Amino acid sequence: MYAIIGTWKMSCEGVREAHAGLARGGAAEDAVEQAIRAVEDEPGFTSVGYGGLPDHDGHVMVDAAFMNGNTLRFGAVMSAENIRNPIRAARALCGRETNCLLAGRGAEQFAIAQGLPMRDLRTPASMMQWREALRQENRKPDAYREHDTVCVLALDGRGSLIAGTSTSGLFLKASGRVGDSPIVGSGFYCDARYGAAAATGLGEDIMRGCLSYDIVSRMRMGVSAQKACEQAVKALSARKIELGEDAGSISVIALSPTGETGAATTLPVFPFAAGNDRGFGLFAAYPAQDGMDIRASSMQALEGEP
Ligand code: ASP
Secondary structure, three states: OOEEEEEOHHHHHHHHHHHHHHHOOOOHHHHHHHHHHHHHOOOOOOOOOOOOOOOOOOOOEEEEEEEEOOOOEEEEEEEEEOEOOHHHHHHHHOOOOOOOEEEHHHHHHHHHHOOOOEOOOOOHHHHHHHHHHHHOHHHHHHHOOOOOOEEEEEEOOOOOEEEEEEEOOOOOOOOOOOOOOOOEOOOEEEEOOOEEEEEEEOHHHHHHOOHHHHHHHHHHOOOOHHHHHHHHHHHHHHHHHHOOOOOOOEEEEEEOOOOOEEEEEOOOOEEEEEEEOOEEEEEEEEEEEEOOEEEEEEEEEEEEOO
């Protein structure tokens, strides 16, 4: 049995190729790295890697993480600049007993020492968008809505369960701001005995619920990947609503050690790519909403049949 799931439409091509690799007997570790690198290298995806939208000061600062559910080890980089494939740096850090989470200059120096390719992640298009946003003072609050993380979870035929994330975070974020994506338990979590989970959306909210750990904890109690996603998203948004806030913009994915996938969202629609030994497809999760009460997600195949 093998399976893979990735967030957003932008992960579709990378996940499709990684899925083919898994079908040929490839390792989950390679599948996660390959799927995420494909998104990092594509300048058209403006919330991850090359072409990512800059922070307030005009720097593209990236966060990424890689976790091995069989060893519970993880590696992550945050607030790092000029690393062409942050997921490669995160993977290289995974396995270390100490110094596995590196920020800023330390992360960049590590990537250079590893011989990883460095690159200016800014593009003429991303810098034009940044200059334009700064010019339009009244656009600032909206600008924070421009963000997304590529999260990929994979299981291979040998039972390896791996989670990875990569993002450039919020457009116009404050210098030094870090979201959930490189934070274990919040943006990702993976324990090969119970399952893997990852989150995308406003990191400040996701961290308040330690959302990925919450999903895997529910799976540990015997809840399915799908139900665990729904319950965890519902619990966090319900609490936010109780506190007088809105439900937030939160989307999650999960993968069980037997290859079952799950996804849930507070957004009107959350596309994700998923595949297993029966096929591959692009899907969407939708919240079943009754006012702001998120009760369940429904899933629909957009393309293909996994
Ligand atoms: N979670 C990411 C962050 O807060 C952004 C996103 O996934 O939309 O940096």
